[in-house]
Amino acid sequence: MIDWSSCHAVESDPERYSGAWLFRGTRVPVAALFENLEDNATAHDFVDWFPGVTIEQVRAVLEHVARSGLSAA
Numbered sequence: 001m002i003d004w005s006s007c008h009a010v011e012s013d014p015e016r017y018s019g020a021w022l023f024r025g026t027r028v029p030v031a032a033l034f035e036n037l038e039d040n041a042t043a044h045d046f047v048d049w050f051p052g053v054t055i056e057q058v059r060a061v062l063e064h065v066a067r068s069g070l071s072a073a
Contacts, residue, residue: 002068003068004021007060007064008024008060009060010023010061011025020039021063023050023057026053028050033058043058043059
């Protein structure tokens with residue numbers, strides 16, 4: 001399980017979306033990024049499809065996942 005609390009690109013609020021992790025300043029769940037990537041979308045596609053999410057946020061999330069995976073190994 002990834003600890004998102006140290007990723008500056010996301011936020012969670014129990015009052016919104018049942019506390020799901022969202023891209024900071026948006027209503028877009030982080031899970032939507034991974035669902036779209038699994039369906040062969042690119043990071044740039046995702047940013048185009050979800051206004052408010054920046055490519056920098058997507059990069060930060062992907063880097064956070066990579067770091068989390070490396071530290072769990």
